[in-house]
Amino acid sequence: MKTAPAFLVPVLLAALSALAGPAVAQTGAADLPAIPARAACADLAGVDLTGIGGAGSEVTQATETTSDGIAVCSVTGRLAPRINFQVLLPTRTWTQRYLQVGCGGLCGNITLRSGASAGCRVLNDGGFVMAATDMGHSGQSGEWGLDDRQRADFAYRAQHLTAEAAKALTQAFYGQPARFSYFNGCSDGGREALVEAMRYPDDFDGIIAGAPAMLFQVQNTLFHGWMARANSDKDGRTILTSDKLPVLHRGVIAACDATDGVADGLIAQPALCSFDPASLTCAEGADTAQCLTPAEAAVARKFYDGPRxxxxxxxxxxxxxxxxxxxxxxxxxxxxxxxxxVFSTRIVDPVLRYLAFDPARPDMTLADLEFTEATLEALRPRHPLFDATNPDLSAFVQSGGKLILWHGLADPHIAPANTVALHKAMVDRLGADTVAGFQRLYLLPGVSHCGGGQGPSNLDLLTPMMAWVEGGAAPDAVLTSSTAETSDFGQPEGGAEGHGGPPQMDLGVASLPDMARPVWPYPATAALTPGADPTRPQGWTRGPDAEIVQTRDWPGADLFTPFTPAE
Incomplete structure (x- = not known):
């Protein structure tokens, strides 16, 4: 990922030192020597995986190559029946650590990109064995959901078995296991991360879950289904189009930017924002390019409120x-x-047909989806299979595991309220002291889905996670900074230009000034010293605790209570 702008580098370094403090400096990540390979890469082709994935499981290829300039042994394989995986094992730079990364959308492809890791030295220097999986299928069509085993592969089995296979290959290549194991995922990868913590508490020492699609059932039916339907007229044509988004956003910023105490173009406490799109409705004879029609304002209101x-x-x-x-x-x-x-239509279609309901409804279309409590009830049978909303992480805590949750406050794909609801449910179940001992939640102002947006989205959560797991230094503030780099980390296929979607028009909105600012763990806020420059991190201090994101009572609130996962 692109580093921070040059003028911010010395500022960032000084701020990092100040934020970290002496405790972090003394008890950071373990100083582990690099271990060279003790076997030939080609020898890994003979590693027996049948004890992990069953008959038909095998290494399909083991080849010496480079990845981001690091010499690695690249191993691909299959775990029965159709789980494909890839493992990259550094030949000379391995520092006894393992990192598994998740995938976005409905997966169906292998990506070995670790996000929220900008500037992580161990990662950049090739210190990790890395692995990823396609979750047992290819593409986004969803027909695989009709197969019991492939549903289970996607729900939970693929990531767990990939971890076991990668660890077996690590042992075979270096003659020893990894000292520390980590998982990093966003979007569905965030759901996968939480599934690992909930179902397999001994697989990973540290887990990073960004914008988790943990409420898979509701997310990919009632949420995205509503967003698609709410923005369609009786002929199926889109009502609110992209050219009006700057008009709407300017209105929101004008009304709510300063409610968090700082007028910086970002809304850091959306819970304080009270804005009615009807305030932007065109007056008679007005230029409709600079205001909203009544129909457009109604769509925006439906987006904010959701299905009822x-x-x-x-x-x-x-x-x-x-x-x-x-x-x-x-x-x-x-x-x-x-x-x-739009993307919402594309993601809802396969889930409605093949995944959400038991039995499946292969002839169902978005037009058939009813926004009722009865539909919510019909989604419950597969909640224990796909969802990752169980707040009882007692076994993960007992294993010594650490969890970092993070979510962009400007995320359009997954509501940040989901992640806050899970955090609150964990506190209710386990107690505030227990949760503080193993979990952190960071909410990033202006940041979109798994990165991007107008806010500072460049951050490194992997380094503080290692310091927590390996040195006992629990993270406090983390530093975020502006970046022009785009990342496919966690991004659902077809969700935006560059990720399989159609090209997008330039909205003509000027970028905010480059900035760097710390974010404290929820529910703490960031407060700006009066007169300080909001683009520089030194002016920010820990502010009072606040709601930040409103959560609400709804008939599915009990989905965030303990349940027995389905096999």
Whole structure:
């Protein structure tokens, strides 16, 4: 990933030192020597994986190559019946650590990119064995959901078996196991991360879960289904188009930017924002390019509020996109033209047909989806299979595991309220002191889905995670900074330009000034010293605790209570 702007580098270094303090400097990541390979790369082709994945499991190729300039042995393999995986084992730079990365959307491909790791020295120097999996299928079509085993592979089995296979290959290549194991995922990769903590508490010492699609059932039906339907007229044409998003966003910023105490173009406490899109409705004779039609304003209001049962008025999601996220709606549920398909439609279709319901409904379409409490009830049978909302992580705590949750407050794909709801459920179940001993939650102002957005999205959570696991230094503030780099980490296929979606128009919105700022663990806020420059980290201090993101009562709130995972 791109580093911070040059003028910020010395500032960042000084700020990092100040934020870390002497405790972190003394008890950071372990000083582990690099261990060279003790076997030939080609020898890994003979490692027996049948004890892990069953008959038909095998290494398909073991080849010496380079990855980001690091000499590695690249191993690909298959775990029965169809789980494909890849492992990269450094030949000379391995520092006895293992890192597994998750995938976004419905997966279906292998990506070995670790996000939220900008500047992590161990990662950049090739200190990790790394692995990833396609979760047991290819592509986004979803028909594999009709197969019991492939559903289980996607739900939980693929990541666990990949971890076991990668650890076996590590032992064979170096003659010893990894000292420390980590998982890093965002979006569905965040769900996968939480599944590992909940189902397999001994697989990883440290787990980083970004913008987790933990409420898989509701997320990919009622949430995205509503966003697609709410923005369609009776002829199926898009109502609110991308060219109006700057108008809406400017209105939100004008109304709410300063509510968090700092006028910096970012909304750091969306819970304080009260904004009605109707305030932007065009006056008679006005230039409609600079305001919203009544229909467009109504769509925006529906987006913020979400689906409700027409009979009871009950909300059907844990939360919706927050004020300040508007520019990131482009391509997700707001198209550039009135006849362009949006991501929400593409993700809902395969889930409705093949995954969400038991039995499956292969002939179902978005038009058949009813936004009622009855539909929410119909999603419950597969909640124990796909969802990762169990707050009882007692076994993970007992194993010594550490968990970092993070979420961009301008995320259009997954409502940050989901992640806050899980955090609160953990506190209710385990107690605040226990949660403080193993978990941190960071909410990033202005940051979109797994990165991007107008806020400072460049950050490294992997280094503080290693310091926590290996040195006992629990993280406090983490530093974020501006970046022009885009990343496919956690991004769902077809979600935006560059990720399989259609090209997107330039919204003509100027970038915010380059900035660097610390973010403290939820529920702490960041406070700016009066008169200080908000783009520089030295002016920020830990502020009072606050709600930051509103959570709400809804008929699915019990989905965040303990349950027995389904096999």
């Amino acid at each position: 049962d027409p009979a009871t008025g009950a909300a059907l999601t844990a939360g919706q996109p927050l004020h300040g996220s508007e520019l990131n709606w482009q391509g997700v549920y707001v198209a550039d033209s009135h006849d362009q398909e």
